[in-house]
Structure formats: C-alpha cells, structure tokens
Amino acid sequence: MSQDLMFLIETVISGLMAGVMYSLVALGFVLIFKASGVFNFAQGVMCLFAALTLVGLMETFGLPGWAAVILTIGVMAGVAWVIEWAVLRHLVNQDPIILFMATIGLAYVLEGVGDLVWGSDVKVLDLGIPQGAWDWGLDNLNLYVEKLEIVAAVTAGLLVTVLAIFFQKTRVGRALRAVADDHQAALSVGISLRSIWVIVWTVAGIVALVAGVMWGSKSGVQFSLSLIALKALPVLILGGFTSVPGAIIGGLIIGVGEKVAEVYVGPFVGGAIENWFAYMLALAFLLFRPQGLFGEKIIERV
Amino acid sequence: MFYRESGQFKTSYPADQAIFPIAQDRWGLIAVLVVAYGVVPFLIDDYWSNAVLLPFLCYAMAALGLNILVGYCGQISLGTGGFMAVGAYAAYKIMTTFPNLDFIPVVLAAGLITAAVGVLFGLPSLRIKGFYLAVATLAAQFFLVWVFNKFGWFNNYNATGQITAPPASVFGILVTGAHTHPAVTYLFCLSFVALFALVAKNLVRNRVGRSWMAIRDMDIAAEIIGVRPLTTKLSAFAVSSFYVGMAGALYFAVWLGSAEPTEAFGIDQSFLVLFMVIIGGLGSILGSFLGAAFIVLMPILLKNVMVDSLGMAAVTAKHVEILLMGLLIIFFLIVEPHGLARLWQILKEKLRLWPFPY
Numbered sequence: 051m052s053q054d055l056m057f058l059i060e061t062v063i064s065g066l067m068a069g070v071m072y073s074l075v076a077l078g079f080v081l082i083f084k085a086s087g088v089f090n091f092a093q094g095v096m097c098l099f100a101a102l103t104l105v106g107l108m109e110t111f112g113l114p115g116w117a118a119v120i121l122t123i124g125v126m127a128g129v130a131w132v133i134e135w136a137v138l139r140h141l142v143n144q145d146p147i148i149l150f151m152a153t154i155g156l157a158y159v160l161e162g163v164g165d166l167v168w169g170s171d172v173k174v175l176d177l178g179i180p181q182g183a184w185d186w187g188l189d190n191l192n193l194y195v196e197k198l199e200i201v202a203a204v205t206a207g208l209l210v211t212v213l214a215i216f217f218q219k220t221r222v223g224r225a226l227r228a229v230a231d232d233h234q235a236a237l238s239v240g241i242s243l244r245s246i247w248v249i250v251w252t253v254a255g256i257v258a259l260v261a262g263v264m265w266g267s268k269s270g271v272q273f274s275l276s277l278i279a280l281k282a283l284p285v286l287i288l289g290g291f292t293s294v295p296g297a298i299i300g301g302l303i304i305g306v307g308e309k310v311a312e313v314y315v316g317p318f319v320g321g322a323i324e325n326w327f328a329y330m331l332a333l334a335f336l337l338f339r340p341q342g343l344f345g346e347k348i349i350e351r352v
Numbered sequence: 353m354f355y356r357e358s359g360q361f362k363t364s365y366p367a368d369q370a371i372f373p374i375a376q377d378r379w380g381l382i383a384v385l386v387v388a389y390g391v392v393p394f395l396i397d398d399y400w401s402n403a404v405l406l407p408f409l410c411y412a413m414a415a416l417g418l419n420i421l422v423g424y425c426g427q428i429s430l431g432t433g434g435f436m437a438v439g440a441y442a443a444y445k446i447m448t449t450f451p452n453l454d455f456i457p458v459v460l461a462a463g464l465i466t467a468a469v470g471v472l473f474g475l476p477s478l479r480i481k482g483f484y485l486a487v488a489t490l491a492a493q494f495f496l497v498w499v500f501n502k503f504g505w506f507n508n509y510n511a512t513g514q515i516t517a518p519p520a521s522v523f524g525i526l527v528t529g530a531h532t533h534p535a536v537t538y539l540f541c542l543s544f545v546a547l548f549a550l551v552a553k554n555l556v557r558n559r560v561g562r563s564w565m566a567i568r569d570m571d572i573a574a575e576i577i578g579v580r581p582l583t584t585k586l587s588a589f590a591v592s593s594f595y596v597g598m599a600g601a602l603y604f605a606v607w608l609g610s611a612e613p614t615e616a617f618g619i620d621q622s623f624l625v626l627f628m629v630i631i632g633g634l635g636s637i638l639g640s641f642l643g644a645a646f647i648v649l650m651p652i653l654l655k656n657v658m659v660d661s662l663g664m665a666a667v668t669a670k671h672v673e674i675l676l677m678g679l680l681i682i683f684f685l686i687v688e689p690h691g692l693a694r695l696w697q698i699l700k701e702k703l704r705l706w707p708f709p710y
Contacts, residue, residue, distance in 0.1 A: 089483050140686040146483070147428060148689045151630045154623060155681030162675025170671070280490070280619070287487045319502075326498050329491035333476060336488060340480050348481070352573045 060195075061309050067199035069305020070206045071268075074261035075282035076289065076297040077209070078254040083291045084230040085250040086138065089150045092157040094279020096255060099164045100126055101262030101271045105175050106168040119259070126255030127248075129160075134248045161276060170273060175266035202264045209260055210298060213253075226250060230292075284332035290345025300343060304328045355703040371553060388542055393535040401534035406607040408648045409541040410599050415628040415640035416545075416552050417595025422626070423635035424556055425588035426568030427477050428486040433621035434496035435593050437613055438466045439600025441506050444515045447528075447605070448508055455520040455527050459544065459601045466597020467590040469496075474589030478582060481571075493619055500613040516610040528605045537606050544602065548595065553637045555591065564588050565635075596625075631684050633691025642692040650680065 075093060082090040103125050107118040137156060141149055217223040228236040229246045237243055265275055282301075289300025311327050341348050355376050362368045372378045396405065414436060421429050442462040446453065473492040477485055500506050507515045519529030526532050527540045555561050563584045566574035575581050604611045611617070624647060632643020654676055658669040688695055 137682055137686070141689070144685075144689050147422075147630070147634075148685055150483070150486075151627065152682050152685045154627075155678045155685065158674050158678025158681070160678075162671050162673075162678060165671040166668070166675065170667075283487045283490060287484050291483065322498065322502070326491060326494035329488070329494055333488050333491050336480050336484060337476065340484060342484070350572050352570065352576065 065306035065309030069302040073301030096258035097262035100259035101266040130251030284328040290342030293344035296344030412644040414599035421592035431492035436600030437617035439597030440604030443601035462601035463598040470593020517605040633693030636693035639693030
C-alpha cells in the first residue's frame with residue numbers, strides 16, 4: 051500500500067479512537083437528558099471528580115484498584131443522591147435553562163469539593179491499563195495504534211452493551227425508559243420519579259467514572275479533564291440529545307472529522323483548528339437535521 | 353405605605369405610557385443617578401474603580417445585551433465571550449489605525465462591527481432551537497477566539513499575542529491608557545451604560561421588543577400572527593451583539609487596558625455573563641444590573657472574608673470560593689428562579705402594604 055493511503059487509514063483509526071473517548075462522555079449527557087430532560091453541564095466535572103476520587107482513594111489509602119473502583123462507584127451514587135435531594139427535587143417543572151444553569155452551579159461545587167478534598171495538582175492514574183503502541187499492529191500492518199485507545203474502544207463497546215441490556219431487559223431499565231418517554235404517564239403507573247433520577251444520575255456517574263479513567267490514564271488527572279465536556283457537546287448535537295446510538299456514532303464522526311481536518315485542512319489555515327472544527331461540523335449537520343442525526347423529531351404545535 | 357401609587361392620577365396618554373409611571377420609581381432612579389454622578393466620583397480611588405465599579409459597568413452592559421437575546425427573545429447564546437472579543441479587537445484596530453479619533457465613535461463602531469458578526473452567527477437560529485442552538489453558539493465562541501489568536505493582523509503582529517489599548521480621549525480628556533483618572537473612566541463608562549440602558553428599556557417596550565417577546569413565548573404562534581421570525585431573531589442578535597460588542601470594547605480598553613484572547617474572552621466569560629442574566633432576572637433591564645453587581649461583588653466579598661478575616665491560605669480560599677459560588681448559584685435558582693429582579697418586585701409589593709399585612 052502506498053504511504054499516503056496508510057497515513058490516511060492511520061488518521062481515520064486514531065480519529066475513531068478519539069471519537070470513542072468523546073462518545074463515553076456524551077453517553078452520560080444522553081442518559082440524564084433522556085430521563086430527566088436536564089442538560090447536565092456538570093458531566094465533564096463528574097468525570098474529573100470520579101477520576102480524582104479514584105486516584106485519591108488509591109494513593110491516600112493505598113487501596114487496590116478494584117476496591118477503589120467499587121468505592122468510587124459508591125461515592126458517585128452518593129453524589130447522585132445528594133444532587134437529587136438538594137437540587138433537582140426543588141427545581142421540578144422549572145424552565146430547562148434554569149436547570150441547565152443549576153448544573154453549571156453544580157459543576158462549580160463538584161470542582162471545588164474535588165479540589166478541596168484531593169488537591170488540585172496533576173495526578174497519575176495507573177489502573178494497570180497497558181500503555182504504548184500496539185505491537186502486533188505495528189509489526190504486521192505497520193499501523194500505529196495506542197493500546198490504551200484499544201482498551202477504551204473495547205470498554206466503550208462493553209459499556210454500551212451492558213447499558214442496552216440494562217435498559218431493555220431489567221425492571222429498572224424499563225422504568226427508566228418509561229420515564230424518558232413520558233414523565234406524567236410514568237408517575238401515574240406508580241414509578242417513583244425521584245428514585246429513577248437517583249438511579250440515572252448514578253449510572254451517569256459510573257459512565258463518568260469510565261470516561262474519567264480512560265481520559266485520566268491518557269493525560270493525567272487534572273482540572274483540564276473537566277473540559278472534555280466541551281468536546282462532547284458537538285457530539286451530542288450531532289447525534290441528538292436523546293439517542294444513545296447517536297452519541298456513539300456522533301462521537302465517531304466527530305473524532306474522524308476532527309483528525310482528518312486537522313491533518314488535511316489544518317495546515318492551510320494555520321493549524322490548531324480542533325477547538326472549533328467539531329462545532330462547525332456539527333453545525334453544518336444541524337442545518338439539515340435540526341434535531342441531530344438520531345434525535346427525536348421535534349414536533350411543534352401551537 | 354412607602355410605595356403606594358394612590359393619588360397619582362394619569363390624565364393623558366403620554367403619562368400613561370411613561371417609562372416609569374410611578375413617582376417613587378422616578379425619584380428612586382433620579383436619586384441613584386445623583387449619587388452615581390454627584391457623590392461617587394469624589395470618593396472613588398483606583399481600587400474601587402478597577403476592582404468594583406468598572407467591572408460592574410462593563411459586565412452590566414454585556415448582561416444588558418445578553419438579556420435582550422436570552423431574556424427577551426428566548427435565544428440562548430453561549431458565545432458572549434467571543435462577541436466581547438470582537439468588540440475589543442474592533443476597538444483596538446480602530447484605535448491603532450486612527451490614533452486621533454475620539455473614543456466615543458470607536459466604541460460605537462466596535463458595537464456595530466460586533467452586531468454584523470452577531471447577525472452572521474445568529475443565522476442558524478432560524479433553523480435550530482433550544483439547547484441545540486446554545487451548543488451551536490459555542491461554535492462562535494471557539495471560532496472567534498481561535499481567529500484572534502491565529503491571525504497576527506488583529507493584534508498588529510505583536511509577538512506576545514496581546515493587545516494593549518493606546519491612549520484615547522473623549523473631548524480631550526484621556527479615558528484609556530495608563531494615565532487616566534479613575535473618576536474620568538468611571539464617569540465615561542457610567543454615561544455609556546446609563547444611556548444605553550435607557551435605550552434598551554425603551555426598545556423592549558415598543559414594537560420591536562414586543563415582537564421579540566412573542567417569538568420567545570412561542571415562535572410558531574408568533575409567526576402565524578404575523579411576526580417575521582427572520583427579522584425578529586436577527587434583530588435581537590444584532591442589538592444584543594451591539595451591546596455586547598460595546599461592553600467588550602469598554603472591558604478591554606477602559607478597564608483591563610490589555611488583553612489576551614484565550615484568557616480574557618474565554619468560555620468562562622460567556623458563562624459569567626449568562627449567570628448575571630439568570631441570577632439578575634431573565635427579561636428585566638434592572639435584573640441585568642442586579643445580576644452584574646451580584647456576580648462582581650460576591651467573589652470580592654468572599655475573598656475579603658476568607659483571606660483577610662479568617663486567614664485562609666489563598667489557594668484553599670480559591671477552591672472554597674468556587675464551591676461557594678456554585679452553592680450560591682444553586683441556592684438562588686431554587687429560591688427564586690426568576691432572579692433578583694423578581695425579589696425586588698416582591699419587596700416593592702411588601703413596601704406598598706407595610707406595615708399592614710393586606
């Protein structure tokens with residue numbers, strides 16, 4: 051194969067891998083938006099918070115990785131409960147923008163708590179996830195792919211499968227889908243909205259933990275981790291706020307588009323376009339489908 | 353008792369349509385203006401001007417602009433930081449190209465340029481709604497900051513990438529640069545903000561403002577009764593960006609003096625101004641001022657209490673400050689989702705009846 055084609059394939063693959071990482075963050079947004087109609091801006095900070103807690107537990111108390119992960123899941127469930135108890139419960143039926151602002155406030159609180167408890171210096175997260183290049187691919191196919199990214203892709207696949215089973219096959223999952231469909235109808239058949247919200251925020255917290263672990267292993271656990279939320283937003287509007295497959299496919303499109311544009315278009319306009327390119331790409335998509343690729347069709351009535 | 357309008361009869365249509373129909377409001381406003389123009393300039397020093405009053409005035413202007421877009425026209429925008437950057441860079445380019453130009457036309461021109469950019473980025477609003485639009489406006493934020501970082505033309509090929517405001521004057525009195533008097537810069541900003549607050553107050557109670565509100569409340573219904581979505585939405589974007597651009601010009605040239613795009617006009621700015629609008633009160637001119645005052649004063653207050661009184665370490669205090677800001681925002685949203693302006697209204701209702709319960 052020619053050098054150029056190899057390079058293109060390599061770019062696309064690394065784009066796909068980056069896209070998986072974006073999807074992981076976007077997934078948390080979608081879960082919460084579907085179940086409670088809240089546009090949760092704090093998702094990025096939740097990733098940071100989960101990763102910080104994990105690292106803190108491992109470093110400060112010397113816990114083994116698996117125990118720290120379980121404890122962190124417990125902490126995220128606690129956070130979900132507190133959020134429901136202190137914030138969401140009081141803001142039922144408010145305008146979406148008020149809830150959105152509340153989650154920005156929440157992002158500040160989580161960031162402040164995380165920094166106060168665990169300190170704000172950069173931490174190394176080492177859960178034993180292999181690092182470096184994928185040897186077999188490098189030797190036989192001459193492709194450079196990070197091991198970590200493969201692990202992330204596999205994890206994301208597993209996570210989506212587990213979530214799909216959870217949503218389709220379990221009792222709680224059915225209740226969650228009922229709530230996502232129609233709040234009032236769900237209430238009237240005896241589903242407790244409050245416990246559903248706690249559950250869905252907990253699930254989002256676990257997704258945040260997975261995303262936080264992946265991003266944290268890649269670039270260290272630090273404040274900039276919370277900014278990945280900004281990377282996930284174009285993925286969201288591209289895929290649609292209400293669609294789990296949308297989050298995955300949107301992430302892949304954004305990841306590939308970004309990398310390809312960076313390599314082939316970037317040099318002509320002076321580089322560093324990755325900050326805004328994803329948004330422009332999503333915007334271009336939106337002009338044709340205002341509800342995103344897989345979002346529910348917006349039907350408006352007077 | 354103190355706020356009773358009984359006995360104030362309106363005998364003509366102009367009196368009925370007056371901007372402040374109740375005498376107490378008129379006198380209250382006049383009192384505030386008298387204090388702002390007649391008392392504050394004599395007490396002001398560098399600290400008060402730079403840390404409190406100039407930020408308050410600049411942000412109040414930006415909040416006014418954003419409130420027109422979000423509060424009156426219902427289009428959520430997260431691109432305020434980017435639009436402020438447009439205003440600042442437009443002012444900078446005009447000031448360096450025409451060094452002897454009076455500063456007032458500079459600010460106005462910066463506003464107009466920003467309005468044009470705002471209309472451009474407002475175009476998607478005709479197709480995209482709600483949070484999809486909010487995220488789409490982030491494109492403006494990141495794109496604009498990138499442009500100002502990338503192309504040297506905007507900062508006159510300065511190696512540091514910073515822009516520094518050259519001295520400029522209004523009627524021969526310096527308002528920007530290093531050798532300004534705090535009272536002068538304060539009065540200049542105050543006049544600008546007061547004038548344009550009056551303009552905004554009138555805009556939102558005439559035909560334009562009513563069509564904005566119709567679009568906000570339900571755009572399809574508004575369209576059916578004959579409000580044009582195209583002109584209405586784009587005019588809201590234009591007017592809003594005009595204000596935000598002027599705010600950016602004042603923010604950069606008068607208050608900061610020098611700025612660097614990523615830090616001074618980042619996404620944090622966008623959120624900050626949005627907070628002011630929400631905490632102050634969506635769809636309220638007074639709310640823009642209250643929100644700006646709250647967001648500007650609160651960190652100063654918190655910092656003074658924690659670092660100076662409690663002797664906390666500066667780093668810890670910073671974290672606690674972030675935490676408390678978040679808590680306060682959530683608290684305010686829960687207690688009064690309609691913002692400080694609504695609290696003020698409730699207070700007025702109470703004052704009207706006081707000391708009797710009914």
